[in-house]
Amino acid sequence: MPLSAASGRSMAEIAAGKGKKRVWHSNRSTAANVTAGATRSKTNVRSKTPTKMAAATARTATKTSSAKPGPRAKEVPAKRRVSSSGGKAKAWKDGDVRFTHPDRVYWVDVGVTKQDLADYYRMAWEWMAPHVVDRPLALVRCPDGTKGQCFFQKHASAGLTEQNLRTLTDSKGRQIIAVEDLDGLLSLVQAGVLEVHVRGSLIDHLDTCDRIVFDIDPGEDVGWADIVAAARDVRERLAAIDLETFVKLTGGKGLHVVLPIDGADWDTTKTFAQAVAFAMTSDEPERYVAKMTKSLRKGRIFIDYLRNSLEQTSVAAYSTRARAGAPVSVPVTWDELGRTRAGNQYTVLNLAKRLGSLKQDPWKDIAKVKQRLPDASALRK
Ligand code: ATP
Ligand code: MN
Numbered sequence: 001m002p003l004s005a006a007s008g009r010s011m012a013e014i015a016a017g018k019g020k021k022r023v024w025h026s027n028r029s030t031a032a033n034v035t036a037g038a039t040r041s042k043t044n045v046r047s048k049t050p051t052k053m054a055a056a057t058a059r060t061a062t063k064t065s066s067a068k069p070g071p072r073a074k075e076v077p078a079k080r081r082v083s084s085s086g087g088k089a090k091a092w093k094d095g096d097v098r099f100t101h102p103d104r105v106y107w108v109d110v111g112v113t114k115q116d117l118a119d120y121y122r123m124a125w126e127w128m129a130p131h132v133v134d135r136p137l138a139l140v141r142c143p144d145g146t147k148g149q150c151f152f153q154k155h156a157s158a159g160l161t162e163q164n165l166r167t168l169t170d171s172k173g174r175q176i177i178a179v180e181d182l183d184g185l186l187s188l189v190q191a192g193v194l195e196v197h198v199r200g201s202l203i204d205h206l207d208t209c210d211r212i213v214f215d216i217d218p219g220e221d222v223g224w225a226d227i228v229a230a231a232r233d234v235r236e237r238l239a240a241i242d243l244e245t246f247v248k249l250t251g252g253k254g255l256h257v258v259l260p261i262d263g264a265d266w267d268t269t270k271t272f273a274q275a276v277a278f279a280m281t282s283d284e285p286e287r288y289v290a291k292m293t294k295s296l297r298k299g300r301i302f303i304d305y306l307r308n309s310l311e312q313t314s315v316a317a318y319s320t321r322a323r324a325g326a327p328v329s330v331p332v333t334w335d336e337l338g339r340t341r342a343g344n345q346y347t348v349l350n351l352a353k354r355l356g357s358l359k360q361d362p363w364k365d366i367a368k369v370k371q372r373l374p375d376a377s378a379l380r381k
Contacts, residue, residue, distance in 0.1 A: 097164060097183050099115075107348070110325055116348060117194075123351075124318045124328075125182045127361065131198070134202050137198060139154070146322045155175040164179075165179060196319040198313055198314070200269075212272070213307045213308065214234050214256065214277070214304070217303075218301050219297035219299055222299065227255055227343070230280075231257050235247070237280070237379065244259075244369050248317055249329060249343045250321075256315075260366050270309055271376050277304075277305040281303065288300060288303050290302070316329065
């Protein structure tokens with residue numbers, strides 16, 4: 001049973017809410033902690049720690065075949081931990097991130113705390129990094145957990161410091177934020193971010209799409225088998241023109257089919273994504289719709305292609321969702337898709353078990369695939 005990196009609790013124990021009032025210490029030996037802690041210093045935050053190296057790998061992952069994350073990925077090193085007292089801790093320091101109120105409950109329905117969320121991301125980071133690092137972010141922030149008020153925000157602001165984030169300004173003078181390493185992600189956790197959404201572009205190439213997302217959005221009375229069939233339909237249509245796709249559970253109701261491309265301008269991207277959705281609705285209007293209007297969706301599936309423009313985002317792989325049960329968005333292989341049960345079947349509480357038993361990363365090839373986006377007319381052949 002995989003253990004939570006920080007608390008040493010198993011995910012089952014976290015699920016059962018065991019060990020909540022604990023003394024802050026890592027499950028590692030003191031020697032291991034000292035060694036790991038010694039690799040970081042406040043003045044040298046950009047040093048090549050293993051975490052930083054993972055991020056650097058992620059940055060080059062679109063160009064090389066060295067897709068790093070996977071079952072053999074190294075565990076993120078234990079970090080310096082400063083307990084405020086010998087008893088129940090009020091705050092702790094993790095690398096460069098200062099955490100307050102670790103026992104604050106973010107998902108009341110399942111008792112998942114800020115600490116549990118930090119533990120989850122530490123566990124999932126090597127898998128997540130290639131899909132989130134250096135992409136412009138949009139965040140769902142719920143400082144008081146899912147039961148409180150949530151905000152969708154794209155900029156740093158009160159309580160969300162820029163300290164561990166990369167920030168830049170776009171051509172319209174608006175701030176863009178990105179994470180570069182685990183510290184960046186953990187500082188989002190501290191700020192109450194419960195969902196991390198990313199653009200289909202990298203911060204250094206905002207005008208170029210490298211990942212197209214088809215959002216399979218079911219109407220209320222659509223069953224899971226039909227949602228899976230719709231994702232496969234997108235896959236087959238694209239495979240017919242030699243484009244390889246990947247799929248993930250959204251952590252919500254549906255699926256996202258992801259098409260990695262070598263780089264296309266947003267007009268070309270939008271036209272292509274729309275053409276796919278329109279081809280599906282015109283071939284099978286009883287199954288699919290390509291308009292946002294909710295009333296049209298009854299019994300049908302909205303093929304949402306509208307994520308594919310400069311400033312639109314979709315939930316990042318391995319991000320948690322601010323929804324009941326603390327679900328997460330999870331990449332799966334096309335083969336295993338038929339064995340899935342729901343878009344929200346994996347959660348903060350059970351994902352470690354899945355990752356621990358995987359033989360390889362379900363998306364191991366996503367950064368290796370080299371494919372140019374054809375003209376949309378290719379779809380009509
Ligand atoms: P599901 O499978 O349940 O549909 P999903 O991630 O596809 O999960 P949607 O509700 O279909 O969720 O879409 C929400 C998308 O809209 C997100 O990907 C997000 O990037 C974008 N978005 C834009 N504005 C907002 C907002 N104010 N709040 C939340 N999401 C927003
Ligand atoms: Mn959706």
